[in-house]
Amino acid sequence: xxxxxxxxxxxxxxxxxxxxxxxxxxxxxxxxxxxxxxxxxxxxxxxxxxxxxxxxxxxxxxxxxxxxxxxxxxxxxxxxxxxxxxxxxxxxxxxxxxxxxxxxxxxxxxxxxxxxxxxxxxxxxxxxxxxxxxxxxxxxxxxxxxxxxxxxxxxxxxxxxxxxxxxxxxxxxxxxxxxxxxxxxxxxxxxxxxxxxxxxxxxxxxxxxxxxxxxxxxxxxxxxxxxxxxxxxxxxxxxxxxxxxxxxxxxxxxxxxxxxxxxxxxxxxxxxxxxxxxxxxxxxxxxxxxxxxx
Amino acid sequence: xxxxxxxxxxxxxxxxxxxxxxxxxxxxxxxxxxxxxxxxxxxxxxxxxxxxxxxxxxxxxxxxxxxxxxxxxxxxxxxxxxxxxxxxxxxxxxxxxxxxxxxxxxxxxxxxxxxxxxxxxxxxxxxxxxxxxxxxxxxxxxxxxxxxxxxxxxxxxxxxxxxxxxxxxxxxxxxxxxxxxxxxxxxxxxxxxxxxxxxxxxxxxxxxxxxxx
Numbered sequence: 269x270x271x272x273x274x275x276x277x278x279x280x281x282x283x284x285x286x287x288x289x290x291x292x293x294x295x296x297x298x299x300x301x302x303x304x305x306x307x308x309x310x311x312x313x314x315x316x317x318x319x320x321x322x323x324x325x326x327x328x329x330x331x332x333x334x335x336x337x338x339x340x341x342x343x344x345x346x347x348x349x350x351x352x353x354x355x356x357x358x359x360x361x362x363x364x365x366x367x368x369x370x371x372x373x374x375x376x377x378x379x380x381x382x383x384x385x386x387x388x389x390x391x392x393x394x395x396x397x398x399x400x401x402x403x404x405x406x407x408x409x410x411x412x413x414x415x416x417x418x419x420x421x422x423x424x425x426x427x428x429x430x431x432x433x434x435x436x437x438x439x440x441x442x443x444x445x446x447x448x449x450x451x452x453x454x455x456x457x458x459x460x461x462x463x464x465x466x467x468x469x470x471x472x473x474x475x476x477x478x479x480x481x482x483x484x485x486x487x488x489x490x491x492x493x494x495x496x497x498x499x500x501x502x503x504x505x506x507x508x509x510x511x512x513x514x515x516x517x518x519x520x521x522x523x524x525x526x527x528x529x530x531x532x533x534x535x536x537x538x539x540x541x542x543x544x545x546x547x548x549x550x551x552x553x554x555x556x557x558x559x560x561x562x
Numbered sequence: 563x564x565x566x567x568x569x570x571x572x573x574x575x576x577x578x579x580x581x582x583x584x585x586x587x588x589x590x591x592x593x594x595x596x597x598x599x600x601x602x603x604x605x606x607x608x609x610x611x612x613x614x615x616x617x618x619x620x621x622x623x624x625x626x627x628x629x630x631x632x633x634x635x636x637x638x639x640x641x642x643x644x645x646x647x648x649x650x651x652x653x654x655x656x657x658x659x660x661x662x663x664x665x666x667x668x669x670x671x672x673x674x675x676x677x678x679x680x681x682x683x684x685x686x687x688x689x690x691x692x693x694x695x696x697x698x699x700x701x702x703x704x705x706x707x708x709x710x711x712x713x714x715x716x717x718x719x720x721x722x723x724x725x726x727x728x729x730x731x732x733x734x735x736x737x738x739x740x741x742x743x744x745x746x747x748x749x750x751x752x753x754x755x756x757x758x759x760x761x762x763x764x765x766x767x768x769x770x771x772x773x774x775x
Contacts, residue, residue: 300747332566332608370565373608373628378568380679385565417679427569427678429599429656435678480603482566530651534570535602554605 269298271422273446273460273514276415280456287446287456288408291415310410313377314403317366317389320376324365331371333553336483340365343491355398356498362390363494367487380417380426383433383475383482384440386490388413391444391497395452405451413447416463423515424522428475428534431525437486437493438470438521442514444493445500454505462504464514469496471517472524474532476539479550485540563622563680569657570600570607573676575627576696576773577659578616580684581672583770585665588618592641592663598656600676601645610643613659617641621773622680648673670768680774687768690741696773698727698745703758703767707733707740711763715742718757724748739765 270276280290296303323329327341343349344361351357363386370376370385379388392413396406417426420439425431445466446459454462470493478484510517531538540546563572582588594613596604604610608627615630618637626633634641648654655675662671673686684694687702694700705711712731719726725747733740755769 333606373565373571373625375623375625376563376565378563378572378680381568382563382565382571383567385568421679421681425678426681427657427676429569430678477603477606479606480599481606482570483606486566530656533656534599535656536606537602557605 269294269422270415270419273416273419273463273518276419277456277460286408287415287450287459288412291411295411295414306411307407310407311403313410314406316375316377317379318393320366320369320374321362321389321393323374324369325361329368329372329374331368331481331483332373333479333481333483333557335478335481335549335553336371336487337368339487340368355394356495358398359390359394359494359498360491362394363387363490364487366390367490371481371483371487379413380421380439380443381428381436383428383486384436384490384493387437387440387493387497388444388447390490390494391448392451395448399452401451409447409451412450412459413443416443416446419515420518420521423518425525430533431522432473432528432532433475433489434470434473434521435525436475437489438467438473440490441466441470441493441497441500442518444497445504448497448501449504452501452505458504460514461508461510462500464510464512464517465503465508466497466500467514467517467521468510468512469500471521474528474539475534476532476541477534477536478541478546479554480534480536481550481553564625564627567607568680569676569678570603570609571612571627572622572680573657573682574600574609574612574659575616575620575622576680576682577661577674577676577684578613579619579621579773580674580682580694580696580770581661581663582617582619584670584672584687584768585663585668587665588637588639589663589665590638590640592617592639592661594641594643595646595648595660596643597646597648597654597658598651600657600659604643604645613661614639614641617663682773684770688766690766692741692743693730694743694770696770698747699749699772700770701744701746701750701755701758701767702770703742704765705740705742705761706763706765707737708763711740712742714761715744715758718754719744719746719750722750722754724750724754
């Protein structure tokens with residue numbers, strides 16, 4: 269298992285391999301299973317991811333509290349926005365879709381977490397659809413995403429209760445940006461820059477869900493997280509280099525998480541959760557959940 | 563996994579599954595003490611449903627978690643949840659739970675935390691400090707500090723064709739109680755635990771099945 273992205277990138281460069289190949293080999297070694305089995309597990313994850321996207325895009329789901337649902341379908345069908353019909357708009361709709369399914373206690377793939385589960389499948393499947401990329405390359409991309417996530421878990425955190433939303437949708441944006449950059453032909457070094465570019469844009473992001481429900485702002489933060497990933501991919505593939513290495517950006521995220529007040533770490537004590545409207549909605553909705561007994 | 567939170571739902575379910583191991587099946591009674599973010603946001607995340615589901619043997623991707631509290635009532639699992647403080651915020655992980663499980667004449671207490679992305683750690687069983695992550699089938703035991711104890715345990719596992727992945731042995735002082743946490747590749751049967759339990763210098767042992775890959 270790699271503890272830094274730099275060492276994984278160096279290994280890929282030395283051996284003239286892709287990061288996904290490096291990731292699959294490392295995972296096979298760690299688990300003592302052949303690469304084919306690891307790929308099969310990722311293939312199953314891809315099926316669940318697509319299932320959640322399809323389910324969410326229908327638009328008939330409501331969350332446990334009734335607070336969110338139906339917005340993925342709005343974006344999916346809209347012709348109003350400047351990006352309507354584009355891959356950008358499609359990725360946003362997919363991110364909302366997965367997170368709406370999650371909020372309804374549906375089945376999703378934690379990527380890396382449930383609260384941030386929309387970003388990675390949205391970015392990867394959305395861009396794969398736009399560019400006619402086959403499933404084998406999507407599976408490669410999931411392996412790369414896994415490697416990036418494991419480095420973030422090792423160096424910082426993947427928990428909103430530990431590090432705020434920067435450790436959930438922020439980490440997911442880094443994973444998605446790096447993985448998609450490779451999928452679209454980027455070099456291992458460009459993958460590193462994509463991770464850094466995505467995660468620098470989410471530093472300091474707090475975890476402030478209303479009533480502690482993984483609904484609001486989580487559903488929308490997955491869409492904006494995906495947008496940040498897309499921005500990072502666009503820049504990295506254009507050859508933009510971020511001067512601070514990805515590992516140091518990740519370390520910074522971990523440090524900010526440690527310094528973050530407990531109110532901003534998934535306790536519903538601060539941020540949007542503590543606004544007058546946030547408090548009122550949380551009160552009403554928690555009562556609704558208890559009454560409906562779901 | 564079933565949403566909405568990998569730490570508060572999937573991780574919580576895994577902690578329930580681990581606690582279930584201590585009494586060898588669905589407990590008749592469970593008292594669940596929630597700390598920190600677990601206490602503050604448990605209903606919203608379905609943490610209560612997920613822990614109850616885990617105690618009944620549901621895995622994190624089992625859709626029955628959604629209605630686990632209703633199922634618990636039908637299955638005869640009497641549960642109580644308490645929001646509490648298990649220590650200072652800086653010392654205790656924000657997603658920590660202490661679960662007391664009772665089944666027939668067995669009562670055990672487990673403390674564990676959900677670390678994010680579904681990863682968990684069990685930090686205490688019946689007051690003994692342990693570190694079990696649930697990525698492997700695990701045997702935990704407390705033994706008197708006698709010579710050859712590791713060889714004897716390794717022998718019992720080898721006789722059953724069980725391969726040891728990792729073994730950690732700690733003791734507070736020479737001659738004091740030794741804690742062993744043994745992660746193994748293959749699920750050890752009840753008889754392996756019984757063999758270990760029958761050793762005169764073993765004070766206490768438990769088997770915790772793998773809850774994640």
